[in-house]
Amino acid sequence: MxxxxxxAKLESLFEKELVKELYQYGDLKYFTAGExxxxxxxxxxxxxxxxxxxxxxxxKDAQGKEILLYYLSDNESCSMAYGCCISAKKSEVKAVAxxxxxxxxxxxxxxxxxxxxxxxxxxxxxxxxxxxxxxxLNSIDIMAxxxxxxxxxxxxxxxxxxxDRNSVLVSHHQIADDLASTRVVISRILxxxxxxxEVILYRNEIKLNKLFFQRVHKPGSxx
DNA sequence: CCATTAAGATACT
DNA sequence: AGTATCTTAATGG
Numbered sequence: 723m724x725x726x727x728x729x730a731k732l733e734s735l736f737e738k739e740l741v742k743e744l745y746q747y748g749d750l751k752y753f754t755a756g757e758x759x760x761x762x763x764x765x766x767x768x769x770x771x772x773x774x775x776x777x778x779x780x781x782k783d784a785q786g787k788e789i790l791l792y793y794l795s796d797n798e799s800c801s802m803a804y805g806c807c808i809s810a811k812k813s814e815v816k817a818v819a820x821x822x823x824x825x826x827x828x829x830x831x832x833x834x835x836x837x838x839x840x841x842x843x844x845x846x847x848x849x850x851x852x853x854x855x856x857x858x859l860n861s862i863d864i865m866a867x868x869x870x871x872x873x874x875x876x877x878x879x880x881x882x883x884x885x886d887r888n889s890v891l892v893s894h895h896q897i898a899d900d901l902a903s904t905r906v907v908i909s910r911i912l913x914x915x916x917x918x919x920e921v922i923l924y925r926n927e928i929k930l931n932k933l934f935f936q937r938v939h940k941p942g943s944x945x
Numbered sequence: 946c947c948a949t950t951a952a953g954a955t956a957c958t
Numbered sequence: 959a960g961t962a963t964c965t966t967a968a969t970g971g
Contacts, residue, residue, distance in 0.1 A: 870959070893951060904960060909952060925951060925968055946971100953966070958959100 731797050732773070732826075736842040743836070748826040753777075753819045760817040766806040768827040771799045775823015778900070780816045787902040791815065792857040793880060801854045804847065807833060871911050873901055878921075879938045882930060889929040 733741050749768065753759055759777060760766065777794040779802070794800060794817070802815050807830035836843040860876075877897060881890050898908045912928065915921050920937060922929040 895951070905952080906954095906961080907959060909954095910959090913953080923952085948971085949969080951966100951968075954964080956962090956964105958961075 735797060735846065737840060740836065740840045740843055743832070744826065744828070747832050748828050750824060751827055752824045753822065755819055755821050757819045758816065759819055759825070760800075760803070760813050760815065762814070762816055763812045765810065766803050766813055766830075768829050769799060769803045769807050769833060770817075770825045770827055772796060773824045773826055775825075776820040777823070777825075778818050778820050780818065781814065782816075783902065788816070788899075789902045790877075790900040791861055792854065793820070798853070799846075799850045801847075801851045804833065804851075870901075870903060870907060871915070874908065874911050874915075875934070875938045877901060878928060878930065878934070889927055891927050893926050 732744060736744065748771070750773075751770075753775065759770070762782060772794050774796065777800075779791045779794060779800060780788045781791050782788055800815075800817065802813070805811070806813055837847065874897065877900065878890050881892065882888070894908045894912060895905045897903075898905045901908070912921065912923055915934070916923050918933070920931055920934040922931065
């Protein structure tokens with residue numbers, strides 16, 4: 723009945739008994755790139771822990787535009803989901819799979835039990851909250867005070883962190899969607915960044931130069 | 946080849 | 959910064 727789960731990272735993160743319970747009560751689900759894992763207004767009955775792959779979490783603004791809040795990847799969880807579970811609220815966010823992957827859906831009835839029972843689970847939940855909170859602060863910062871160029875830099879940097887190389891595989895259109903902007907605007911900004919030597923543009927690919935990394939952590943270096 | 950789609954360009958709001 | 963429109967370039971059948 724139950725699928726055999728074997729995840730070394732989980733086993734290093736939690737004590738043996740909890741891992742056993744995770745495997746027993748968690749529901750292993752596979753998702754494919756582009757799949758909507760969670761949508762606005764839906765009730766959440768389980769808390770997802772991402773085992774593999776990357777998930778983007780969106781929020782709708784007042785004008786109905788979607789903006790990217792943060793990414794979730796290996797062994798990370800959505801703290802929004804936790805709050806929704808225990809208070810039986812509807813989802814405020816939408817989660818879309820960036821790439822194929824798998825997640826472990828934890829039934830909400832177990833969440834509180836484990837919180838009391840296992841130190842590692844409590845640490846994990848609090849850590850998850852804290853990380854997400856920091857990312858949110860960062861996002862607010864960018865949206866409220868930053869200009870588009872800064873936002874694009876942050877976006878490229880975040881996407882770069884998730885993978886590996888010094889290039890990001892993404893279309894201008896995709897960036898525009900994620901930042902609630904338009905293709906032309908993103909193209910303009912990227913072109914300018916290219917002229918200044920920060921990046922090199924290709925079709926569906928953006929190479930990041932040294933100058934980019936010098937600037938990305940310094941908001942004060944706009945033109 | 947041609948169809949589709951990404952990206953560049955220009956002009957206007 | 960965003961919209962509309964057109965042109966050009968890359969990609970895949």
